Amino acid sequence: MLRAGSIGLLGLGLQQAGLLRALGEANGTRPKAKSVIFIFLSGGLSQIDTFDMKPDASEEVRGEFKPIATRTPGLHICEHLPMLAQRSHLWGLCRSISHDSNDHSQGHHMMLTGRSDIPVGFSPNKPTPSDWPSIAALANKTLVPRTNLPASMVLPEKIVHNTGRTIPGQFSGMLGDHHEPFFVESSRYNPASYGAYPDYLFHHAQGKVDGTRMRFRAPDLSLPQSVSLDRLRDRLALSRHISAQQDHLEEAAASRDMDRYEKMAVSLLADPKTRKAFDVHGADPKLQDKYGRNAFGWSLLMARQLVEAGVNLVQVNLGNNEAWDTHEAAFPNLKNFLLPPTDRAVSALLDDLQNRGMLDDTLVVMASEFGRTPKISKLPNVSLPGRDHWGAAQTAFFAGGGVTGGAVVGSTDPFGAYPASDPQRPEDFAATIYHALGIPAHTTWNDSSGRPYHVYNGQPIAGLFG
Numbered sequence: 001m002l003r004a005g006s007i008g009l010l011g012l013g014l015q016q017a018g019l020l021r022a023l024g025e026a027n028g029t030r031p032k033a034k035s036v037i038f039i040f041l042s043g044g045l046s047q048i049d050t051f052d053m054k055p056d057a058s059e060e061v062r063g064e065f066k067p068i069a070t071r072t073p074g075l076h077i078c079e080h081l082p083m084l085a086q087r088s089h090l091w092g093l094c095r096s097i098s099h100d101s102n103d104h105s106q107g108h109h110m111m112l113t114g115r116s117d118i119p120v121g122f123s124p125n126k127p128t129p130s131d132w133p134s135i136a137a138l139a140n141k142t143l144v145p146r147t148n149l150p151a152s153m154v155l156p157e158k159i160v161h162n163t164g165r166t167i168p169g170q171f172s173g174m175l176g177d178h179h180e181p182f183f184v185e186s187s188r189y190n191p192a193s194y195g196a197y198p199d200y201l202f203h204h205a206q207g208k209v210d211g212t213r214m215r216f217r218a219p220d221l222s223l224p225q226s227v228s229l230d231r232l233r234d235r236l237a238l239s240r241h242i243s244a245q246q247d248h249l250e251e252a253a254a255s256r257d258m259d260r261y262e263k264m265a266v267s268l269l270a271d272p273k274t275r276k277a278f279d280v281h282g283a284d285p286k287l288q289d290k291y292g293r294n295a296f297g298w299s300l301l302m303a304r305q306l307v308e309a310g311v312n313l314v315q316v317n318l319g320n321n322e323a324w325d326t327h328e329a330a331f332p333n334l335k336n337f338l339l340p341p342t343d344r345a346v347s348a349l350l351d352d353l354q355n356r357g358m359l360d361d362t363l364v365v366m367a368s369e370f371g372r373t374p375k376i377s378k379l380p381n382v383s384l385p386g387r388d389h390w391g392a393a394q395t396a397f398f399a400g401g402g403v404t405g406g407a408v409v410g411s412t413d414p415f416g417a418y419p420a421s422d423p424q425r426p427e428d429f430a431a432t433i434y435h436a437l438g439i440p441a442h443t444t445w446n447d448s449s450g451r452p453y454h455v456y457n458g459q460p461i462a463g464l465f466g
Contacts, residue, residue, distance in 0.1 A: 114430020
């Protein structure tokens with residue numbers, strides 16, 4: 001116990017984390033996974049054009065794409081996901097995720113927090129302190145970090161719409177700012193375009209956009225030449241001394257939370273192995289090629305490096321500005337710009353995790369804020385059709401972390417409109433992540449006023465796991 005409670009200058013509480021994990025396992029809450037990579041496709045992935053195709057429906061429902069066989073007998077997915085089709089023994093699907101909103105902001109809030117109920121004071125234009133905490137924030141609050149890195153991180157940028165609104169649901173909300181997940185800002189937000197730059201940058205209406213001027217940057221964790229590590233430690237010690245003079249309990253509590261981030265910052269600056277986890281451009285060139293040398297590939301490569309370095313949950317936003325919002329030109333945009341880099345990067349992630357012996361210990365999850373309408377439609381004054389927002393049905397993708405390869409949970413009606421069997425809610429989706437990470441079902445969290453709430457508000461999707 002003395003060893004577990006001892007924390008050095010850099011806050012290396014590894015013995016403590018190991019003890020708490022061992023105690024949890026003794027109480028029957030052993031995690032199925034050490035880490036989760038949560039891939040979020042902002043805008044709304046079309047279930048009918050990817051993982052829940054309806055080839056026998058009418059043309060206005062089934063669309064232009066054809067299904068192809070996967071490695072799993074009887075399981076078919078979109079022809080533009082051939083690499084994932086070859087790896088169906090590694091992943092499973094839930095085709096019956098459903099909620100009641102067709103609004104982007106509400107849908108984001110529901111799927112990123114795992115709560116179907118919209119909180120009082122909700123604003124679709126900005127996050128508010130009354131929002132429910134995100135899955136990433138609750139992971140940061142409830143999990144003991146395995147290393148000096150945060151328990152949860154989000155990359156490569158916050159989800160921001162081209163109107164300038166920051167999408168609610170990504171942040172800590174009622175938990176308080178000191179439990180925010182750590183945001184890794186590696187991608188420069190570009191409000192005029194979408195997709196995986198440089199090769200797959202596009203505009204929904206105009207098609208391909210030149211992305212060669214955009215840069216995917218790892219965060220700069222090096223010290224300036226004028227500042228030595230000892231000097232940085234001296235400044236942090238001075239900061240702590242000043243903080244110790246604060247009189248108010250609330251300020252003192254905030255100071256203790258800041259100490260955690262100060263220790264983490266020193267660790268990031270001092271440890272070359274930690275800094276390397278953020279460096280995707282320095283990775284093996286052949287590995288970069290497998291992931292794809294684009295924003296999607298580099299993001300998932302960084303996610304793998306971070307979970308290998310000890311991060312419990314990494315949320316990866318593939319496509320900002322609601323890139324998957326395919327109202328118009330849906331089929332050329334999916335075919336040419338969105339599905340190819342996703343197919344390649346997610347397939348490379350699964351291979352990489354498996355080759356490193358990490359797939360059984362890492363749950364990979366991929367979902368959107370909602371699906372798309374069964375019926376194809378066309379907006380006024382546009383030439384090519386697409387599909388509208390549809391909260392009633394979407395397919396979520398799961399791999400690793402004990403998922404049974406080729407498993408399919410739930411189904412939709414012949415039009416892909418509503419769950420026909422085994423319906424699941426955002427609460428069940430979130431519970432699957434929490435359960436995989438070993439968070440006990442009775443765990444609670446308190447808002448800023450001390451009021452307790454349950455972490456779990458649904459049941460893990462049991463049919464995914466053997």
